[in-house]
Amino acid sequence: MIIAGIDFETTSVDADTCYPTEFALILWEPEKNQIIEPMSFLISVPDEIEITNEHISGISKSLVNTYGYEWTEVQAYVLQRLVYADYLMAHNKEFDRKILQRQFNWNNELGQKPYNDSAWIDTMTDLPFPDHVKTRSLLHLAAEHGFLNPFPHRALFDVMTMIKLASMYDITEVIRLASSPNIWVRAAVSMDDRQMAKDLNFRWDPENKFWVRQIKEVHLERLEGKAEFPVDLLPGYTYKEQYA
Numbered sequence: 001m002i003i004a005g006i007d008f009e010t011t012s013v014d015a016d017t018c019y020p021t022e023f024a025l026i027l028w029e030p031e032k033n034q035i036i037e038p039m040s041f042l043i044s045v046p047d048e049i050e051i052t053n054e055h056i057s058g059i060s061k062s063l064v065n066t067y068g069y070e071w072t073e074v075q076a077y078v079l080q081r082l083v084y085a086d087y088l089m090a091h092n093k094e095f096d097r098k099i100l101q102r103q104f105n106w107n108n109e110l111g112q113k114p115y116n117d118s119a120w121i122d123t124m125t126d127l128p129f130p131d132h133v134k135t136r137s138l139l140h141l142a143a144e145h146g147f148l149n150p151f152p153h154r155a156l157f158d159v160m161t162m163i164k165l166a167s168m169y170d171i172t173e174v175i176r177l178a179s180s181p182n183i184w185v186r187a188a189v190s191m192d193d194r195q196m197a198k199d200l201n202f203r204w205d206p207e208n209k210f211w212v213r214q215i216k217e218v219h220l221e222r223l224e225g226k227a228e229f230p231v232d233l234l235p236g237y238t239y240k241e242q243y244a
Contacts, residue, residue: 001171002036003028003121004085005159008099009057011049015098019045020071021059024155025081028163030171035163037081040156044068057153071103079104082115087175091138091162093122119178123162125216126178127169134201141165180218184237187211188230196228205239212239 009022024040042064045051054060082088090096097120104115124136133144139152142161145168151157166174187197189211197211200223205212212234215223224231 001030001086002084003030003087003089003163003166004082005089005162006096006100007090007155007158007162008096009059009153009155010053010099011045011051012053015095018099019043019049020099020103021045021051021057021064021068022155023074023078024159025078026156026159026163027081027084028166030167033167036084038156038160039077039081041074042068043074044070059154075104079115085115087119087121087178088115088117089121089123089162089166091123091158093120093124121166121174121178123165125182125214126174127165128173128177138162177216177218180216182214183217183220184212184214184234184239185220185223186232186234187213187227188232193229200227203239207240212237214239 005024005026005028007024008020010018010020012018020043022040022042024038026038027036028034029036042059044064045061045068051059051061051064088097097117100115101117123138123141129141133141135141135144138158138161139149142149142165145165147164149157149161152161187200187202187210189197194211200213202211202213204210213223220231220233
């Protein structure tokens with residue numbers, strides 16, 4: 001089995017409008033815990049596009065203008081490696097998944113589907129973290145697991161951190177969780193009992209005024225067994241990240 005860990009750094013945090021400024025891909029064989037090949041590139045962006053999150057990644061406009069590649073220069077190389085992957089892996093996969101798909105759509109002159117978009121692992125949701133690990137920040141997860149990411153928010157080092165985290169868990173269980181849908185549930189508690197929801201990692205939705213949590217569908221029965229209150233499914237619900 002081969003897993004391709006990927007990460008994009010971008011001009012902003014809006015996946016619908018941002019441009020990539022850096023891309024990293026590492027092929028990893030989890031059974032032997034071996035890195036097959038790492039790669040990373042700075043990516044040039046159009047002159048009129050500003051980089052609004054330089055304070056996070058440290059990637060400046062002058063850096064990508066001087067050292068960045070056009071995506072068309074590297075996409076064939078990226079594709080040659082992605083075809084080996086049985087699974088793709090990212091942290092907060094929908095962000096990177098959307099950008100990767102868009103990059104290939106913009107420049108897809110190959111006349112074929114460039115990679116398997118149906119097999120993804122998300123290290124934010126698909127690792128069987130113990131209950132005491134409540135953070136889902138990649139930087140803080142590394143610390144919780146006894147190591148540090150020396151260059152956070154740089155693509156290559158973020159992918160290395162993801163792989164290190166994944167290597168600390170049973171890959172069979174990771175894939176089982178990855179195949180289970182994410183669902184949102186509501187804690188049917190009064191304001192007086194809100195601490196019970198907090199203790200089970202529910203968070204407050206200020207617009208709908210209830211406590212919610214995203215879990216794997218396979219974990220629903222376990223959560224219901226722990227909760228001292230009814231747990232309601234929320235089909236079609238989306239938590240707005242600006243609440244966080």
